[in-house]
Amino acid sequence: MEAIQASTVMNLLAEQYTPKCLRAVILPEEGSPKVFNVNKWSSATGLANSNDIFPDQTANFHRTKLIVSALQYRPLVDYEVVEGSRVVIPKPSIDINTLDAIAYKLNFTYDIVMPADGLWGVLKNDGHWTGIMGDVQFGRANFSLALALTQERANSLDPTKMYIMDALSFITAKSPLSAPWQKLITPFQLKVWVCVVVSVCCGVLLYHVVCHIQATISPRLLDSQAFMNIVASFLSQSLYDYLWLSAGRVFLGFWFLYAFLVTTHYKTSLTSNLAVPFIPPPLDTLQQLLGSNLKYGVIDIKGSIHHLFSTSHIPLYQRLWRDMHFHSDENSMRMVVEGTYSYISYRTSLVIQMLMHNSNPRRKTDLYVATKEFFPTGFVWYLPKDAPYLKNFNAVIWRFVEGGLSNKWLRDLHDVYVKEYLDQKSSQEQEDTAVEKDTRLVVFTLNHLQGAFFLFFIGHGCGLLLLFLELLLAPHTSSP
Structure with missing residues (x-):
């Protein structure tokens, strides 16, 4: 027929x-x-x-309602969760702004829903996806929002054009300041302290030898006097008894010059450390992260980052995977602020987290995003295989990319998120912050000088202990 x-x-x-x-x-x-x-x-x-x-029948959806599957991922996707419902209320973000423009252009409405399992999506052995990918694959959603472009995902669904590039990094708390009492030893490295102690011991021994040799032609200094003369040079104390012959004077002259240089360096470094605390350099590479005592991990909703570390054949990634932790975004950032954790994610999202947590100068812990990035990738939306409206989506997305709107929205959202964070603070706290920020005078407190008081109590304690021992041993010691 x-x-x-x-x-x-x-x-x-x-x-x-x-x-x-x-x-x-x-x-x-x-x-x-x-x-x-x-x-x-x-x-x-x-x-x-x-x-x-x-005419292209997918150029006009005639107000058809489409279902969009997405998870919150600032600054790309942002929404407000409705209790008891998977449908969410969209908020301004890069993907939501783009979605509104596409919906207007193609004449459709939409609902954004969270995946039932709360995952980005994992490919199972039977070729089926979970999470957002599974929603699109099985027709529970017409398309997805922000997802990283990977080969496994592109084999199952059709990606749109990339609209933003990003790379992985990690965020940590800046290295904490050392305890004030430690400032007494931080001006010098351990090797320098060892050299100073050895030089003092050698100086006392040599000074004693000089005194012993010259004892026949000059008054002999007691051993205790020789030791006190050497130590006094470090404390800028005058000497009441000293060698009057040339050999002893030459020795003491050069020793005083050595002591002057050492003590001058120590005093100036100690003064600067007390006035302007030294902040150790932050972690910048994955090798440094592995060598630190910090725990580290990724978000617990399995996605491209989880897949990268779990399947990678790169030795560095394999070592990271063995000790990887998995927490929610909120718990991860809480541990980062506490200074015990490093959160691995895409740099764009981490910068937003840093802005929101560092916007208040009174916070005890500042955050730092590592400058060394790795695993660069692009973000796309995923549509069902051979979806006829893919070309119309790409046309709008690419116009935004060429016009630089994605980057502009990203800059605008930085200010929005910082303002949102500051609005949660009380007005009194912000006033106190402004006062402290304008303060220029450094006033030393007991916290700054705790090292000096520690020495005071240690010295008096040792003196009392020696006095107690002398009293115990006095009856058994013959008088001179």
Whole structure:
């Protein structure tokens, strides 16, 4: 029947063929096929009818409601959760702004829903996806919002054009300040302290030898006096008894110069550390993260980051995977602020987290996003395989990319999120912050000088202990 009908159509067109005329055949449900004129062309005016002869049916959805599957991921996707419902209320973000423009252009409405399992999506052995990917794959949603572009996902669904590039990084709390009492030893490295102690021991021994050799021609200094003379040079104390011969004076002269240089360096470094605390350099590479005592991990809703570390053959990624932790975004940032954790995620999201948690200068812990990025990737939306409206989505998305709107929205959202964070603070706290920020004078407190008081109590404690031992041993010691 189909062959006969096709032959009939071709015969009708051949019989009524007229140059410069475009005809179409209508095949009604009842009766014979009919031919009618669709358009006419002339060399002077071209086509008489400028309307599209075969219009794209996906260019207008006629207010059809589409279902969009997404998870919150600032600054790309932001929404407000409705209790008891998977449908969420969208908030300004890069993907939501783009979605509004596409919905207006293609004339459709939408509902954004969270995936039932709360996951980005994991590919199972049977070829089926969970999470957002599974919603699109099984028709529970018409398309997704922000997801990283990977080969496994592109094999199952059709991605749109990339609208933003990003790379992985990690966020940590800046290295905490050392305890104030430790400032007494931080001016010098351990090797320097060892050299100073060894030099003092050698100086006392050599000074004692000089005193012993010259004892025949000059008054002899007691051993305790020799030790006190050497130590006094470090404390800028004058000497009441000293060698008057040339050898002893030469020795003491150069020793005093050495002590002056060492003590000057120590005093100046200690003063600067007390006035302006030294902040150790932050972690910047994955190798440094592995060598630190911090725990680290990724978000617990399995996605591209989880897949990267779990399947990678790179030794560094494999070592990271062995000790990886998995927490929610909120819990991860809480541990980062406490200084015990490093959160691995895409840099764009981490910068937003840093802005929101660092916007108050009174916070005890500042955050830092590592500058060394890894695993760069692009973000796309995923549509069902061979979706006819993919080209229309790409047309709008690419216009935004070419116009730089995605980057502009990203900059605007930075200010929005910081303002949102500051609005949660009380007005009194903000006033106190402003006062402290304008303070320029550093006032030393007991906290700054706790090291000096520790030495005070340690020295007096040692003196009392020695006095107690002398009293115990006094009856058994013969008088001179």
